[in-house]
Amino acid sequence: MEFIDLKSQYALLRDAINSRMQAVLDHGMYIMGPEIAEFERHLADFSGVRHALTCANGTDALVLTLMAKGIKPGDAVFVPAFTFVATAEAVVLVGATPVFVDVSADTYNISPDSLQAAIEAVIKEGCLKPACVMPVDLFGQPADYDRIGEIARQHGMFLLADAAQSFGATWHGSRVGGFGDATATSFFPAKPLGCYGDGGAIFTNDDALAEIMKSVRVHGQGVDRYDNVRIGINGRLDTLQAAVLIEKLRVFPEEIGARQAVAERYNEAFGDVAVTPLVDGRATSVWAQYTLQVDHRDAVVAELKAVGIPTAIYYPRPLHTQAPYASFPQSPTGMSQCEWLAGRVFSLPMHPYLDEGTQQQVIDKVCKAIKDCQ
Ligand SMILES: Cc1ncc(COP(=O)(O)O)c(C=O)c1O
Known part of the structure; x- marks a missing residue:
């Protein structure tokens, strides 16, 4: 018995996935080939969010967004302690400070009461600036975005949803992607929507932020490849992975x-x-x-x-x-x-x-x- 059975899914989608991958091998545009833009269009439609940007993995999706937003040393980013390490790791990688928050006893998602207390403690201490809250949609269930959104707004904080586990879930009937100022997800093979390697995406309705994220994704690129206007990373999704994901997204609602x-x-x-x-x-x-x-x-x-x-x-x-x-x-x-x-x-x-x-x-x-x- 398999814990997660990727082979049965592949058996079902074999012809469609193989021909999509063959098309990439034929055109040879392995980096930012046409399948990337096509998949990003499907992702934006699926989630109902204006901008869907693919990237190399879910960790980069978090890091890229924090970099694009200018989260920096001296900033406090509030994260649950009951999560995969990448949530807090992304914060440390941009030089900011993760502040650990407890989770709720019933949903296991970040506790709004513990979050509120953590923010007040940081303000009272006066060393860090409360800059961002990063709820995690643990095990596939969205966090309490009503209360967390209200707390984030009240303190003028950026809300970055770590939806690595919840792409396809809903909150008040809307699909994951638009609940925070930005939302990051992962297409790691074992995720509900997974590719055949590493992959990830970021969603936002903020046009200006989306432009900066596109630049950060490619080494902080400006008008062309050799014009660099900010510090960035190599955070692109491979075209072959986009080809796989286009076919998997088609059957995702039934799955x-x-x-x-x-x-x-x-x-x-x-x-x-x-x-x-x-x-x-x-x-x-x-x-x-x-x-x-x-x-x-x-x-x-x-x-x-x-x-x-x-x-x-x-x-x-x-x-x-x-x-x-x-x-x-x-x-x-x-x-x-x-x-x-x-x-x-x-x-x-x-x-x-x-x-x-x-x-x-x-x-x-x-x-x-x-x-x-x-
Ligand atoms: C909650 C959470 N955040 C971030 C990540 C990082 O995603 P990736 O493995 O694609 O970098 C994961 C992946 O397991 C995750 O579960």
Whole structure:
């Protein structure tokens, strides 16, 4: 059994993907070939956002946006501590200071109360300028953009959504992409929309910011290749990856539906034996991960491994406990939810091609393991 089954998807899309890739091999424009602009048009249409810019990966999507916005040393960027390392890493890479915020007990997304307390503490301390908040849409569910947007506006802060896990999800019925001043996503192969290597994108409705991001993406380019008007990076998406993504985006809406069906079946099966994921009534999730919370997590995971059910732990160590990040400021509310979850969560096989028989196998073995470990 696969934790994420990319082979079944490829079997279904083989002809379409192969011919798209062959077209790139034939025209030979491997860097910024026509598939890039085509895919960016599809992305903008899909998300309903004015500008969609592809880039090399989700980490670059964050770094590029922070650079374009001029986030710099002395700026505080508020991030949840229960996330993949790239969220905080991007902040450090531009020389700013990540300030760790706790997450909510129910959705596992950044806690607005902990965020508010962290901002007030930074203002009171007076050493850093609150410049940006970076919520993460953990496991595929958008963060509480109503409250976070209000807090960001109140403090004149830039809102950069780390939507690496949530592309395709919705908030108040709108698709991810337009909830912050900018939104970054990842097309890492295991993401809900993934390519065959690294890839990412940034979304914004801000015309001026989009122009700067395009320049930062290509070494801070000005009017031509040898005119450099700012510091930038080499952050382009490969044309071959855009070719793959054009075909995958076509089937993405149906795949989201299939993920939702798996999640509903899991919710029903595990409701009595574990803490199942809670999706906010204003949101839909794209189920990048299906994550349970249990007592004796390590024993449950070990038993599942022994009976051939693959699992993963996202995340066993919150960022504020890891050596390179341990000295950065934390919200005065503490990080108790991040620490609690890190000891209790584990994720199950989740992908759109998980057939009902395999789902039942997962359900039976997970229920048994949880009971055995009580
Ligand atoms: C929350 C989050 N942010 C950022 C990233 C970075 O994306 P990439 O691996 O494409 O650089 C990831 C990828 O796993 C992620 O999960």
